[in-house]
Amino acid sequence: MTPPRRKRRHPRPEPLPEPRAAAERTETKKNPERLYVITGTADGGRAELDLVTLIVARADPPPSVPPEQAALLRLCTAPLSVAELSAYLNLPFSAMTVLITEMISAELVQARVPIVRQALPDRSLLEAVMHGLQKL
Numbered sequence: 339m340t341p342p343r344r345k346r347r348h349p350r351p352e353p354l355p356e357p358r359a360a361a362e363r364t365e366t367k368k369n370p371e372r373l374y375v376i377t378g379t380a381d382g383g384r385a386e387l388d389l390v391t392l393i394v395a396r397a398d399p400p401p402s403v404p405p406e407q408a409a410l411l412r413l414c415t416a417p418l419s420v421a422e423l424s425a426y427l428n429l430p431f432s433a434m435t436v437l438i439t440e441m442i443s444a445e446l447v448q449a450r451v452p453i454v455r456q457a458l459p460d461r462s463l464l465e466a467v468m469h470g471l472q473k474l
Contacts, residue, residue, distance in 0.1 A: 396448055
């Protein structure tokens, strides 16, 4: 004979609803139609953008731009990379390249190649440091 099972006196608390931002993030990932609406038909070519290409806004967002472009313009008051913009707007890189290409052709933003430092230091600088250390 098995012992009787005990019933709980207090029901389990219901989980709290997700915050609105988290709900919007999951909605974006599950809704590919939204990406098509953002990017449009994308018939033309794309700008050659890399993850580290810096994007800078040329002006404040005009009232006629879509909300994604207005958000991008507000974020780009200081130079931001395409990877950072993709993360902030929660859009995939491919959608960001189409969006940024449209904005570059409309002259709303400017793309800048990041400054790459030289792989090898200047030989004369190293010699000057070496002579300075030898004099100590």
